[in-house]
Structures are given as structure tokens and as C-alpha cells.
Amino acid sequence: MGVYKEGKNWKVQVYYKDWQGNQKRKQKRGFRTKGEAKEWERDFLQQQSQGVDIEFGNFLEIYYKDMDVRLREHTMYTKRYIIDLKIRPYFEKKILSEITVADVRAWQNELLMYKDKNGKGYSQTYLKTINCQLTAIFNYAIRYYNLQDNPCRKAGAIGKSKGEPKDFWMQEEFNDFLETVSDKPETRMAFLLLYWTGMRIGELLALTYDDINLEEKTISITKSYQRLKGKDVITQPKTPKSIRIITMPDFLADEFREYCSHLYGIMKNERLFHFTKSHMEHCMAAGIEKSGVKRIRLHDLRHPYVKPTTKKFASFLKFFRAAAIAARSCSIRYSWLMLPFQISPFLKSPA
Template identity: 45%
Template structure:
């Protein structure tokens, strides 16, 4: 028995003993369950995860995927992946067992993503739909490659959207000159757009610039950071 009642908090908690990847015996405790059933369900799913059994829920495998991948890619890259997965993929596949997700399930999910519209009636772009599918397929590929999942149902189902997306819009030199003349009386905007156009910076890179990044003697500009959104706030 590893599910216990916490009388002082009127809740349940779970203790799990397991052997880690390096053969060391460890113990973990999870508290705060409102019911014994909820605690038991978490315990069962956690044991499957600890044993790397693909009968675990998709959400539990995602925890493994995160642990395997997060330290291998940039923090901003991971955060972008995590937002997509937690908001667009986990709500649909989270509680389904990895071994039971079929290409048909993926096709149903694709249908929901393709038919989605926001409050203004706007749907996801073709490029974004392709990105959503790529993220789902990457998780299943990880399971196939490292944890012996028989096949990738997202690959069998086929993709959605298009990586090419829409046509890229850009200014010609003549168009840019017409525009920049209209903001010459606004120094901050003028120099900002000059840097964006002639140096090819992204908005986040421009916003992160400081006086130390400019070397007027060598006539160079150092790009080493960028502003990114996190929790509604801007961070460098």
C-alpha cells in the first residue's frame, strides 16, 4: 500500500519507491490529492512512467520527452514547443494511452485544428497547422526511436497544413525609402526601422539592444540576445 491519508490536511498522498536509470533506489512523494481514487490513478500512471511502459498516458510520456529533450535545445525553443504541446495537443491526447492512440485519433485531432476559429472568426494558418502536426509527430518519433513504440500514428495519418505558408511580404528599396521619409521627424522610430531594414534584425533582437552593443569605432553592432514574451511580460 503506497496511498495514504493525510488527516491534518484532509487529503491523500502517494509514496513510490523505484530504481532509477543508474540502478539507484529512490523514493518520491506526491501530495494534495482530494480523493483516494485520484491518488491511486496518479500512482498507477506514475509507475508506468517509471518503468517506461508505453501503456502510460500520453501526458506521462510527455514528461519523459521533456526530461530527454529540454537540456538539448535552447530555452526559447523549448518554451515555444511547450506552449504548442500543452495548449493544442495535451488537451486532446493527454489521458490516452500511448499504445492506444491510432492514426484515426490523429485525423480527428487534425480535423479539430483545421476547423478551429477564434472569436474574430480567424482560423490557424497553413504554416501553423503544419507546425502543430510536426510537434505531435516528434513526440511519437521519440517514443518509436527510444522506447520501442511500434509505429508513429501521426506519420501514418499524414500531415496537415503547409510549411510554405502564405506569400512573404517585403518592401522594395523604393517602398522603404518612401516609408522612412514619413518617420524622419521621429528619431526613435527612424533609427529603429533603419536598423531593422539594413541589418536584418528581428523585432525581439532590436528591442534587446543596449548602448554596449554599439561599437562606433569599429562600426559594428553585436546581436547576442532578444526580448521574448513570457507570461505576458517581456524578458531578455
């Protein structure tokens, strides 16, 4: 075991025991300096140690390896992105078991004090998301690697679970925006579906022709689409309850029928919309600027639009929707832009 000179470069050869206790050998070649080779050797052995007296960055690799096989690819991609960008740089070289409450508080303060070039800080929901990722890492170390304590608990939380009230478009605003994409039939149809059905962008982009029943005026939601690392990835929807059947109102079904009539030669399992979320975001930003409607996010198109002053009505709708799904006989419009009392068949549970 050790570091050896090999031509102009260096190589590492180490022996270790895997999780079953079997003796294994690992070699790594191509290091330009002896120092680089020794650093790799140290990191590798730390990652095999099954302990918490190792650098935070090396423990992260253990955590990632375990989570990779347990989480959805998109979920793991988001987790890695947040941790590598906002957590790893601060804690990477610290020994995991020696990270203190003061260390966590100092890191939290940096997040709280951050301001971009426009003087804007992180949102309360984003702060909470980042903090929860660090908390999850320490909880994992406690549960599976016998770390004694989670310093995040004593440090306290930052951020909030709920952000500012979501903004939305009234029907007139949406129609003004829709005019800006009237020359793009595929994009126009996609925005119509997002606005009137409440489906997520990933669910929309995963739709195939086989998911559409124009006679019954229904759309079957069974999957989600993401573009990850240059690849098209189809996964299960966000939650089990996300698997559902959406009933389209008559006018939307007519629009969809007309759109589908121009899809010549499409296969049943072929995606209906051959673009990505970034395309939709780009078209939305351009359309907002051109039409002059207020700026909202793509995701905001699917939120229930109930003002804080209508909490009682919102509670009624929540109860009604739950009862409807349980009975599998009633349904309710998800996008409540036609308030106050237009309730019509819109969502129904799969048979």
C-alpha cells in the same frame, strides 16, 4: 507503497528505480481526496515505467523533461505552448501505444475545420508546425522507448512549409510610419535598425553598448533576448550563422551616433533598448492605424523584399551573399528596398 490518510488530507508514498537502477522513495502530500492521490500515484509510476503503454499526457512529461535540457529556453517555451494548447487536450488520456492513424486523422480534421469568430482558420504554416510537433513526439517514442510505429506518417501531413508571400513596406510607407513614433527616440531608433539591418527583434533587444562600433559603423550580433515567464532571458542567436557583424549605411550610422550621444552613464554591457517585443508590436499597431499604411507584422520588417518575378535576381543575390561571407571581404544589403541594383557593403562575416 500506497495511499494513506494524513489528517484531513491524503498522501502518497511510492518506491521506484531510477535510470541507474537505484531504489528511490517518493512522497507527495496534501491531496484533498483519496481519488486525487491515487491518480497522482498512477501518473507518477507510469512516468517511471520507461515504456509506451502509458497515457499520452504522462509520456509528454517524460518528453518535456528530456527536451528541457537540450533545447533553448525560448524554443522549449514555444514547443510546450503549442503542444499543451493544440495536442495534449485531444490525446492526453489515450494510451500512447494505442493511438491509431484514425485518431490522428480525426485530430487533423478538427484543426482543418477550425474557424475563429471572424471565420478565419489556422494558417498553412501553423497547421504544419502543430502537426510536426506531434510527429516529433512519436519519433522520440520510437527512437528511445521502442514504440513500433508513428501513426502520423500514415495519416499524412497537413499544412505547408511556406505560407503566403510576405508583405512589406516601401521606403515611403516606412517613413510615414516612422513619423508616428517621432516622439519616442528609443522606439524610433529600434524601428530604424529593424528596417535597415534585417536583424531579428530578439537580436535588437539584446544589443548592448559594447556591441556597437560607431567608428567602424558596425553592429555585432552575438545574442538574443526574450521575455519569458516574467524574466529577461539572453540566449545564443537562432542559428550559428546568425552570429555576424552588420555594417550600417552612413545615414543609419549617423542616426545611431546621434541617438547614442544622449545615452548618459550607460554601461558597456547594458542593454540599449529597455523594452520588450510586445512594446514594439503595440507601437507598430498604433502607428499603422495612425499613419494609414498597410498592416504587416513586426517580423516582416526583416524579410528580403524580392517579388516572385525577380527570381533570377534573387538567386544572384543569394549566390553573391554566400560568396561574400566565404571570402570575408564583400558584403550585401539585406533589406533590398532599394532594388533593382543597389548593392552596397552591408553585411560581413566576423573576422
